[in-house]
Amino acid sequence: MKELPANLIANPKLSQWFDIDRSHVTICSGKVELGQGIETAMAIVAASELRLDVSQISIGRVDTGHAPNEGYTAGSFSIEHGGSALRVAAAMTRELFAEAAATRLGARPEDLIVEDGRFRAPGRNEFISYGDLADSVDLDVDARSRPFPRLLGIGEIDEKTHRRDLPGKLGGGAYIQDIRLPGMLFGRVLRPHSPNLRLRELNETAVALHPGVIKVVVRNGFAGVVAKRDEQALEAVERLRQTARWEKVFDLPEDNEEQSWIDSLAVKPTIIEEPQPARLPGRRKKASFSRPYLLHASIGPTCAVAAWDEGKLTVYSHTQGVYPLRAQLARVLGFDLSDVTVIHAHGSGCYGHNGADDVALDAALLAQAVGVPVMVMWSRTDELTWSPHAAAMRVQVEATQDEQGAIIDWAYHVKSTPHLARPGMGTAPNLLAATELGFRDEVQETPAPREKTNFKIADRGGDRNARPIYALPRLSLLHSELPQGPLRSSAMRGLGAHLNVFAIESFMDELALDAGRDPLEFRLAHLQDERAVAVLKAAADLGNWQPGEAGGEGRGRGLGLARYKGTGAYYACVVTVEVDETVRLVSVHGAVDAGHVVHKDGVLNQIEGGIIQSASWTLKERAGWNEDGFSVKGWDDYPIMGFTEIPHIETRVLRNSEPSVGVGEAAAGPVAAGIGNAVAHALGVRIRTMPITRERIFKMLMEG
Amino acid sequence: MKRVSFVLDGQFRELEADPELSVLSLLRDDLGCLGVRPGCLMGRCGSCTVLVDNRPIQSCSAPVWSIDGRTVATVAGAEPGSWLARVREVFLEEQAAQCGYCVNGIVTTVAGLLANSPVPDRDHLLKHLDEHHLCRCGAHVRMLRAIDRLLDEAHRGAAA
Numbered sequence: 001m002k003e004l005p006a007n008l009i010a011n012p013k014l015s016q017w018f019d020i021d022r023s024h025v026t027i028c029s030g031k032v033e034l035g036q037g038i039e040t041a042m043a044i045v046a047a048s049e050l051r052l053d054v055s056q057i058s059i060g061r062v063d064t065g066h067a068p069n070e071g072y073t074a075g076s077f078s079i080e081h082g083g084s085a086l087r088v089a090a091a092m093t094r095e096l097f098a099e100a101a102a103t104r105l106g107a108r109p110e111d112l113i114v115e116d117g118r119f120r121a122p123g124r125n126e127f128i129s130y131g132d133l134a135d136s137v138d139l140d141v142d143a144r145s146r147p148f149p150r151l152l153g154i155g156e157i158d159e160k161t162h163r164r165d166l167p168g169k170l171g172g173g174a175y176i177q178d179i180r181l182p183g184m185l186f187g188r189v190l191r192p193h194s195p196n197l198r199l200r201e202l203n204e205t206a207v208a209l210h211p212g213v214i215k216v217v218v219r220n221g222f223a224g225v226v227a228k229r230d231e232q233a234l235e236a237v238e239r240l241r242q243t244a245r246w247e248k249v250f251d252l253p254e255d256n257e258e259q260s261w262i263d264s265l266a267v268k269p270t271i272i273e274e275p276q277p278a279r280l281p282g283r284r285k286k287a288s289f290s291r292p293y294l295l296h297a298s299i300g301p302t303c304a305v306a307a308w309d310e311g312k313l314t315v316y317s318h319t320q321g322v323y324p325l326r327a328q329l330a331r332v333l334g335f336d337l338s339d340v341t342v343i344h345a346h347g348s349g350c351y352g353h354n355g356a357d358d359v360a361l362d363a364a365l366l367a368q369a370v371g372v373p374v375m376v377m378w379s380r381t382d383e384l385t386w387s388p389h390a391a392a393m394r395v396q397v398e399a400t401q402d403e404q405g406a407i408i409d410w411a412y413h414v415k416s417t418p419h420l421a422r423p424g425m426g427t428a429p430n431l432l433a434a435t436e437l438g439f440r441d442e443v444q445e446t447p448a449p450r451e452k453t454n455f456k457i458a459d460r461g462g463d464r465n466a467r468p469i470y471a472l473p474r475l476s477l478l479h480s481e482l483p484q485g486p487l488r489s490s491a492m493r494g495l496g497a498h499l500n501v502f503a504i505e506s507f508m509d510e511l512a513l514d515a516g517r518d519p520l521e522f523r524l525a526h527l528q529d530e531r532a533v534a535v536l537k538a539a540a541d542l543g544n545w546q547p548g549e550a551g552g553e554g555r556g557r558g559l560g561l562a563r564y565k566g567t568g569a570y571y572a573c574v575v576t577v578e579v580d581e582t583v584r585l586v587s588v589h590g591a592v593d594a595g596h597v598v599h600k601d602g603v604l605n606q607i608e609g610g611i612i613q614s615a616s617w618t619l620k621e622r623a624g625w626n627e628d629g630f631s632v633k634g635w636d637d638y639p640i641m642g643f644t645e646i647p648h649i650e651t652r653v654l655r656n657s658e659p660s661v662g663v664g665e666a667a668a669g670p671v672a673a674g675i676g677n678a679v680a681h682a683l684g685v686r687i688r689t690m691p692i693t694r695e696r697i698f699k700m701l702m703e704g
Numbered sequence: 705m706k707r708v709s710f711v712l713d714g715q716f717r718e719l720e721a722d723p724e725l726s727v728l729s730l731l732r733d734d735l736g737c738l739g740v741r742p743g744c745l746m747g748r749c750g751s752c753t754v755l756v757d758n759r760p761i762q763s764c765s766a767p768v769w770s771i772d773g774r775t776v777a778t779v780a781g782a783e784p785g786s787w788l789a790r791v792r793e794v795f796l797e798e799q800a801a802q803c804g805y806c807v808n809g810i811v812t813t814v815a816g817l818l819a820n821s822p823v824p825d826r827d828h829l830l831k832h833l834d835e836h837h838l839c840r841c842g843a844h845v846r847m848l849r850a851i852d853r854l855l856d857e858a859h860r861g862a863a864a
Contacts, residue, residue: 035803035841162799169804170792170811172739172780180736231729234745299749299840300805301742349803349841380744601799605846609802612842635748635838642834644827646844 007085011068030070048153049090076662091149176345194629203243221436286398289503300348306363307373318347352492355387390492405515417485419461494668501669543574543589551681558677560670575674595658610667616641713781739780750837753809802841
């Protein structure tokens, strides 16, 4: 790394990244803690360049007043982009302090030794610390004016540091739900029971005498209650619900397991790789794969606190992006950016664009109506119905093989509902209450393909990992993204990668089987990427892959491989299942190549979580709708994986000096694929529709 | 309103409260026990779990009258030497969390079950966790590692 990272160029003052006084070194990252451990990883990055013990680093608050604007904490970019910017900023900061230390010590800065946060000249016993120099070093320096620094921390892998946020979280008061501002009231919002309904009228007087109710707020299609206590607001909203009349704003198609309704809402595809004009001679095979809508389903309630003070709004939010949220709040409320401050607060686990941004506007509207701070939490039903879902998807793939089985032609078409409908993306605010207030919503927007600067390749979300990792001589690739599906959808962990990798890797196994070849050998024969080869071989070795191992008899093994986004972390796995009436996940042996690893336990934790969450999506989860509206309204409608279902998991972390990349989303696709392949190996029948439930297995076996 | 009294994290408490109010609301909004977490409010996710006379109870579904005259314990107020404190300690040693939101409830239930005599076996404990708790981040692998260590300690303690 010799060029300044983009996030440092965008936030060039070193004082945006570091605050150093006589007793503290505080880092200010724009990347937020979502449960993934990024605060700890960032502290390790900074400590390794400043040559401090990590315990001496404090983490600054992420807010729109002080933190560098690093956009969203998303896309597995926090280490790759945020970490690299912080690393260079830290190394520059160290060099600035070294210059000041050199003057005091009468030595040349490049000769100084820095250990445990103290500078000294070689052979001398005089020490001077960051704190000693804090008053004499001005960090209001533009990084672009400094020489590229020497990076001392590259190559160091932290294997000992514990998560700094966990002791507080295994205590009290660590989360946004625990904020208590003076005079704060509690709000709850009223939302319809079906995705195609909108509020028409309401009898506000129904709760006028309800205990604790301060105000009922109704603005167009938005309605909420503010009360002294949370349970009072909740009860009042449920009472108001009984008086609500709804109007239908669009017709719902018929939901089905194969998500074929997506075809009926067809849009013109974006051509990523041109279709090939003529078919090649050879053995042709085609298949369709699908995934239903999924839910974030975090355990804690979506929550925000809003406070108005003399026309200025302060919002506490567990958003992924304080700056983008601020922009859309200001827009919807008609305020200047400078009048809105968004402060990040820790929430329950975040796996993508959930309801955090929506509830921030809910809280702002309710607080505006009563003039005192208001906390709004969503109910479980609010969460499972109105928060953005992970997109429903469908894939059609066709391949031609030569006589040896080599793939000579590959045509792929992925269709999905939106994967990227974050606040401010496209032209709509993309905040639920904004739609209810009358802002044009996503339904009317036609998103243009996004040539995102953050990505090295064009990315539209649904096509993430649609491009196979394999070297294929002819490739056609189409992507159709509906402007809006029946349910709200946006980014969730892996985006299109979950189904795309499931489809590609399932189809690779099918092609291997047709050619009478071992799935591992068949993959290796089509791979030219050496890092992919290494990670696949490592997983096969760890999982003791045996070529030609007989399946059937209810036990099966399957492979999965991908490089997330085509540019992120590599992950491969060998999945073992036992299938009788249901699929029992026995083991997942995997290998990950995330470049230079900053915090090894952080990598392992994210990979383990990614495996379990992906397995849960793949085997159990489905959201949709029926004649009564949303089909999922509580946990009973949406089972997720539990303790008795957890497989044996082993992960080998490969070590190299490639640039660091994030791992939070790396396992999602390969694990789904490994499960699908293992189930097919066990049953002798291929299931191409997720989730792979007991009912679907019965159905497939009956159909033979 | 009714006068209720109970011991909370080792301290005697007596106050006027709506007897039908949930224990969760009382603890969080009247007594400031913010380590007890609101979750689904449907009695399923377990993030609101507290110990009542050493038994794990989902506080969102328990009315205040049900703790009158009883002993309530929470993770944030765990007394030194208690199973609650020990389970929390081992969970931290094993880094058994991602977002951490569900973990206080799980720690509480594990502590409550380990305090039982006889000590439950692993299958019973995990089945109980599945019936009363949810974790969405997928931190189960680490929690299981912690639980196995704790079960071993509990069985050795019982044997001694």
